[in-house]
Amino acid sequence: MSGRVLDEPVESVALPGRLADIMRPELESVAEEIVAEIRALIPEYRRPIDGPYGKSIKAGVKHAITLFVEQIADPSVSKEHAHEVHRRLGQYEMREGRSLDTLQAAYRVGARIAWRRIMRVGRRSGFSSAVMSQLADSMLAFMDELASVALDGYLEAKACSADALETWRRRLLQLILERPPAPAEAIEELAQLVGWAVPEVATPVAVRSLYRAGTPARPVLDPDVLTELAGLEPHLLVPGELTRERIAVLQAALPDCRLAAGTCVPLDAVADSLRWARKALTLVDEGVLPARRVTWTDDCLPTLLLHSDELLVRQLRGRLLAALDGHTAKQRERMIETLRAWLDAQGNVLDVAERLNVHPQTVRYRMRQLEATFGDRLREPDARFEMELALRTIRVAPGRLLPSPRAGR
Incomplete structure (x- = not known):
């Protein structure tokens, strides 16, 4: 991105201030249209947008188009807040494990939808071709600037995170476990970013510490095993079938933990299999299932079904x-x-x-x-x-x- 800044004068045709008044009523609907189009065209964003994830995207879009319209009315309006929003958005995208190409594609989609609406409103209001040409230049420069700010935030977050790869690996595991399931394209892209070969089937393992000390943060495991051991319900994911050799490695790496091996299932069913494994650990705690270092859910499916409610x-x-x-x-x-x-x-x-x-x-x-x-x-x-x-x-x-x-x- 070139990083053009709107503080520089562009050309001699002045944008009419009344264009801002005409565009303000359009802000809410055009923001919704941009978010919907981004989610429709870019698989990595095709997930539920409730919560922090959706709020960050909506806030970025809303700030961008609002600031652009306000600059039409007053070119001296401060862009500091919008810059901060988009810098943080870039940082958030890095932590989510999305690539720079994905981030820039989202800005291109946003610019196209915003420009389409402005053209429609401008023509309806009778603005000249010279004004519309000036508006196009201003819009492209503005979106270029915000995309550059987001890129700076992305690179800052990447530079500050010595554990970026491990962060992305945990994010990949979260993505696989999402309900409703995340798009396969989003999983593929993040898996490629961290160098994880996406398997046809995988086996989740629920982990529970036998003592209050908790699970070790970084056990020595095979590089293809995805782990999340820092939360309240530690778990990991092993590609393919969980062999006896694999489970022996897990036991050695987690000597003070009880394990429940889920059923080997396709990737889009891993969340359900992990839920069964966690239920098996609960039934072990309650004395329904025998207390062993490793519980295989395949061996107790009727009991899990019977105690599902x-x-x-x-x-x-x-x-x-x-x-x-x-x-x-x-x-x-x-x-x-x-x-x-x-x-x-x-x-x-x-x-x-x-x-x-x-x-x-x-x-x-x-x-x-x-x-x-x-x-x-x-x-x-x-x-x-x-x-x-x-x-x-x-x-x-x-x-x-x-x-x-x-x-x-």
């Missing part, structure tokens, strides 16, 4: 326990134990007796109690299926009795 789980469990209302805690535990064994053994009395280590006659006695409690539900497939689901949510440690039915509800 805790309110629904409590409702399901409460319906089962409600049928045992009026029994003592010890009786409830014995009946639940027998019902579980009976369902597992598909009603075979001898198999149930072996599972419970009791006499078959004892099983028959207990089954008469279950018949009296549950009645025809024991013979209905849907009811049995519901019972089995509820039973799989009940964990009773040795020596600890079941909660009361009302507490379960």
